[in-house]
Amino acid sequence: MEALKHYVAEDVEWHIPGRHPLAGTKRGIEAFMQFFHELGKAGFAAEVMILAANDTYVIDAHRGWSSQAQENIDINWVLLYQIEDGKIRRVQNFSGDLYSSDQFFNRFVQSEK
Numbered sequence: 001m002e003a004l005k006h007y008v009a010e011d012v013e014w015h016i017p018g019r020h021p022l023a024g025t026k027r028g029i030e031a032f033m034q035f036f037h038e039l040g041k042a043g044f045a046a047e048v049m050i051l052a053a054n055d056t057y058v059i060d061a062h063r064g065w066s067s068q069a070q071e072n073i074d075i076n077w078v079l080l081y082q083i084e085d086g087k088i089r090r091v092q093n094f095s096g097d098l099y100s101s102d103q104f105f106n107r108f109v110q111s112e113k
Contacts, residue, residue: 043068
């Protein structure tokens, strides 16, 4: 994760859809890193299916899953990355099943308390 910081703008915006404690827009590298720390606690993993890019945008379609939490999740996600000055500036996440991701993250965060 520390190496990833070199590819992220200081004022990065990372938007996660949904109605769960990890949802919302994370602003700045520290919030970005904290989000991935929390995601790691859930045992979340990803497998890239498709990557496409031009000079300004990258589209990442991947399968995201967890088998370490009480309730497993296995859905597709699409992320739209905006690149500025060679760094990730903004990312919009799109869930293939918003209701399932809400349920998973709500249960996961509750079980962490």
